[in-house]
Amino acid sequence: MIKLNITLYRKYRPQKFEEIAGQEYVTRAIKNSLRENKLSHAYLFTGPRGVGKTTLARLIAKGVNCLNSEDVTDNPCGVCDNCREISQGISMDMIEIDAASNRGIDEIRELKEKINYQPIKGRKKIYIIDEVHMLTKEAFNALLKTLEEPPAHVLFILATTEIDKIPDTVVSRCQRYDFLPIDKKDITNLLKGVAEKENIDIDEESLELIYRKSEGSARDSFSIFEQVISNFEGEKIDISKTQKALGVVPDIVLNEFLELILSSDKIQLLEFIDKIWEDGIVIETFLKDFAYYLKEQFKTNSKLSVNFILSTISSIFFILNEFKYEEDKRLLGYVLVHELYKNRKINGNIEISTSESHSAVNNAVIKKNSKENVREDEVIKNRVSDNIENNTSFQLSDSEVNPSELFKTDDTNILTGKNVSETFAGEVEDRGSNESLSQNTESYPEYSIDLFEEKWEQIRKEIKNSGAILNALMADTYPEKVKNGVLEIKFPDGHKFHSRQIMELDKRSKIEMIINKICNTDIRITTIFDNNENENSDDKFIEKVINFFEGEIIEKK
Known part of the structure; x- marks a missing residue:
């Protein structure tokens, strides 16, 4: 005879209220209700998976139907027939229903017929409906009246992981408890x-x-x-x-990836993505582990800025969501590299803390109003000297300081705080020691619009091969102008929806990669419209509103 092993989570499932971890306030409230025999006719348990919702529902069933107690109890014995049958899931007086597979109105009608039967051994019949949010609208409607006024011998316990999908009419008829993730x-x-x-x-x-x-x-x-x-x-x-x-990515691999990012080596980064993929590392797992690694590294690595940490983690999870159906998962890594190295206006690498920021502003105001206060000026200079040496985006002049100037941003690399052209272009700008950082300019490769016009038919064919949706969105478009490393793509009148879709991260990145591959360039794209686009229905509606209220346009965005 084959002996079946019981999984650990079933073997060590809590058999007492005190054994439920991380839900003290819920278990305390339920125990008090059992002790005072003031149970509700219906409970709604909501929270993440695996945090004790069904376990607590079973313990309520034990407390209500324990045979070794004269009445309902908050301390069921766990050894009587009812308690043992409930633990094993074979009690005739505890009915567990999986709403995911019994979600229709017919199943609820059948339930309504059966609830009139009296309990066989216990004091009440306990109906536990798991994943209740999976019920259809018609099934919820059929359950409403029964849920509001069930027979005296019936107790409903509903459990869900998605409370927002439960109709308010159902929630209002239940006593709700929110379960938290366990710490x-x-x-x-x-x-x-x-x-x-x-x-x-x-x-x-x-x-x-x-x-x-x-x-x-x-x-x-x-x-x-x-x-x-x-x-x-x-x-x-x-x-x-x-x-x-x-299958967790070792720290040594994650650290190597971080070092490549900080060294600004795009080619090696792309080769690194290929290598880990060939080694069998799941790219989604790698990106998630890298996000966690960054968070932990920030506690000990003073080189990493808040901007870098937050921007990278945000990009990782946005890419994971946007590209979840992509077959070649290496593209997720490629897009992350692309996003990290796009030109963005952000602060530099070493960041001033919040308290120091406020102090710097206050001291700057003092200096502006009273030029005699030299001491405060020296304090400010000392606090931000490290930031200036590391090419951060603000500095103090020797005359007077405008507080708003302290937090001006500059075109810097998201990773190192260096000017983008300094990191990736072939040349490094020559800056004077006294020149304001905010006055630095970037150099962009000079491209002719003729290049893109000549290759546009080939680009459109490649876009067509990449997918029908992308091809449809790019219909009737053509390159209009290229300036400062940005190619303007003109859309026909009335194609505003197409334009918005194209500018979403996943689609925009694909088009940029196709264009750069065919034209051997390094550009970003943006979208524009024909001139008569301004005369669309939205503008006409706005004009009517302005005329009706005798208003005026203050600002257009």
């Missing part, structure tokens, strides 16, 4: 306890990595924990083994 301390303590009981030797770093991968879900953390220990049964498990088992 690191609670999950690592749970896993430590299981490791001791199962005689598993695993280090603290591994448990923290498992927590990070579980995203605050106890069930997921148990599943990941089991995945790790199954790979190294009987061995001592350290962080390197855990990373291997979970």
Whole structure:
């Protein structure tokens, strides 16, 4: 006879209210209701997956139907027939319904017929409807009246991960409790306890990595924990083994990628993306791990600016979302490199802290109003001297300081704070030591519009090959002008929607890559319209509104 192993999360599922981790305020409220016998007729539990919603629902069922208690109790025995059957999921008085597979009106009608039957062993019949947001609109409507006034022997417990999909009419008929993601301390303590009981030797770093991968879900953390220990049964498990088992990118690889970014080597970055892909590293996993690595590095690496950290992490998750259906996942890495090195107006690499910023502004105002205060001026200079040496975007003059000038931005590289032309162009600008940083200018490659006009038919063919949607959006377009490294693409009158779609990150990046590949250039694109586009219906409507209210246009954006 084959013996089936029980998964760890089922084996160590909480059997008492006190064992539920991370939901103290919910369990306390439910226990008080059981102790005072003041249960609601319907509960709605909402929160992320694997945080205890169904587990708490089962404990309520035990508290209501425990045979070793004269009435409902907040401390079910766990050994009577009812408690054991509820734990095993075979109780006739606890009906669990998966709304994902029983979502129609017919199933709800069947439920309405059955709720009139009295409980077989217990005091009440408990109906637990999991993933209740999956019910159809008609099914919700059919459930409303029953949910509002169920029979006295019936208790409803609804559970969902997407509360926004539940109709307000349903929410208002239930007592709602919001479950939170479980914090690191609670999950690592749970896993430590299981490791001791199962005689598993695993280090603290591994448990923290498992927590990070579980995203605050106890069930997921148990599943990941089991995945790790199954790979190294009987061995001592350290962080390197855990990373291997979970496919996590080692820190040495992430650090190499970061160093390549900071050294501004585009070619090596693209080759690096190809290499890790060929080595079997999943690009989506690599990008997520790199985002987390950046966040952790910021705590110890003074070279990294806030702008760089936030912009990179934002770009990573935007790209992951926009390109989730892309078949060649290497493109995600390519687009990230492209986005990081686009010309942007941002602050430099070394950033002044918030408190220092306020102090700098206040001191600058003092100096402007009273030129005798030399001491404050020296304080400001000392505070920002490091920023000036590292090409940040503001500096103080020797005469008077305008506070608004302190935080002017400059065309700088998102990664190093250097001027873009200094980092990527073949030449480095010669700056005078006393020249204001805000006056530096960038040099752009000089391209002729003739080049793009000659290649436009070839570009359009390549766009057509890349996808029908992109081809349709680019219909009837042509290159109009190129200036400062930006190619203006003209759209016909009435194609404003097409233009907006093209300027979305994924589509714009694809078109830029196609153009640059065919024309051997390094340009960005923007969109313009024919002159008569200004006479569209939106402008006519605005004109009518202005005339009606006898108003005037103050500013156009």
